[in-house]
Amino acid sequence: MNLPKDRGERSILPSEITPQSVYRDRRSLLQGLGLAAAATALGSRAQAQALARPGKLPALPGTRSALAGAMTAEKTTPYQDASTYNNFYEFGTDKADPARHAGTLKTRPWTVAVEGEVKKPGSYDIDTLLKLAPMEERIYRLRCVEGWSMVIPWVGWSLADLIKRVEPTGNAKFVQFVTLADRAQMPGLRSSVLDWPYVEGLRMDEAMHPLTMLAFGMYGEVLPNQNGAPVRLVVPWKYGFKSGKSIVKIRFVDKQPKTSWEEAAASEYGFYSNVNPKVDHPRWSQATERRIGEDGLFTKKRPTLMFNGYEAQVGQLYAGMDLKKFY
Ligand code: MTE
Numbered sequence: 001m002n003l004p005k006d007r008g009e010r011s012i013l014p015s016e017i018t019p020q021s022v023y024r025d026r027r028s029l030l031q032g033l034g035l036a037a038a039a040t041a042l043g044s045r046a047q048a049q050a051l052a053r054p055g056k057l058p059a060l061p062g063t064r065s066a067l068a069g070a071m072t073a074e075k076t077t078p079y080q081d082a083s084t085y086n087n088f089y090e091f092g093t094d095k096a097d098p099a100r101h102a103g104t105l106k107t108r109p110w111t112v113a114v115e116g117e118v119k120k121p122g123s124y125d126i127d128t129l130l131k132l133a134p135m136e137e138r139i140y141r142l143r144c145v146e147g148w149s150m151v152i153p154w155v156g157w158s159l160a161d162l163i164k165r166v167e168p169t170g171n172a173k174f175v176q177f178v179t180l181a182d183r184a185q186m187p188g189l190r191s192s193v194l195d196w197p198y199v200e201g202l203r204m205d206e207a208m209h210p211l212t213m214l215a216f217g218m219y220g221e222v223l224p225n226q227n228g229a230p231v232r233l234v235v236p237w238k239y240g241f242k243s244g245k246s247i248v249k250i251r252f253v254d255k256q257p258k259t260s261w262e263e264a265a266a267s268e269y270g271f272y273s274n275v276n277p278k279v280d281h282p283r284w285s286q287a288t289e290r291r292i293g294e295d296g297l298f299t300k301k302r303p304t305l306m307f308n309g310y311e312a313q314v315g316q317l318y319a320g321m322d323l324k325k326f327y
Pocket of ligand 1: 082085087089090142144145179198226239241242243246
């Protein structure tokens, strides 16, 4: 994510950064020439290994989700890549910054306030919130507007489970998500690259969709700080920036809320931000994507799928809408 060149300070273009994995893959490509067949046979074992707990953080298991579309069979991204190639501007704009700096984030005590157009507003301690619904494991594709993607096994439950409990009023048309903004813990807040706190929003029916998830963990463990601990949103059919990290407030409102990225560059980042290979970002094509962790020398980009491959599940939410206008 970055802003037009003429807006304030310059942030780093994704194309300027070569992820560690590219170097690694180049090396393994050279070492592995002639071993391609063996590598294919190992594919399913690699998947099992990727799903094994990395063992770095406390375990947070979830049962396999039975929800339609929730368990892509695609190979999961290695934990190492998913936890070191991040966007979390509160800790810096370089992809490596969040893993480097997010150690200062204090995830306990932590409360999530639920307010606005609901009959039962309240404040949830994170350890109470965790137990509100049964933990599920869901393997979702995550597509960033910058043109890269990952496949991540999240642990959490449908946001709808919380929404039903707080009983939205008839005026609740949208949900706003506010994330932590604490200068003492987040060195990136010194930069004015975005107006803090980072805020995002969904239409009520999008927030209620069962695929929309509050995630507390990934790869069978609690979330590493850089991925949005202790709780983040995951909306798999939208560009990654809709999935706010380290949420402190969920507010139900009657009007479409402004989001941080819209405030920063409305012509580039719309409210809906559904993954759509036919509607390009002004500076980046959205037709194809680079899968992090498999970006070797000769790896072809993958075609990006409508609604990131979740069209069967969510297409009807947008029936009759002009998706070029409501980008
Ligand atoms: N949430 C906050 N609070 N701050 C951020 O900078 N970046 C977003 C999103 N959530 C961001 C955020 C963007 S641009 C993306 S692509 C995803 O988080 C990245 O999630 P990941 O690092 O877990 O892959």
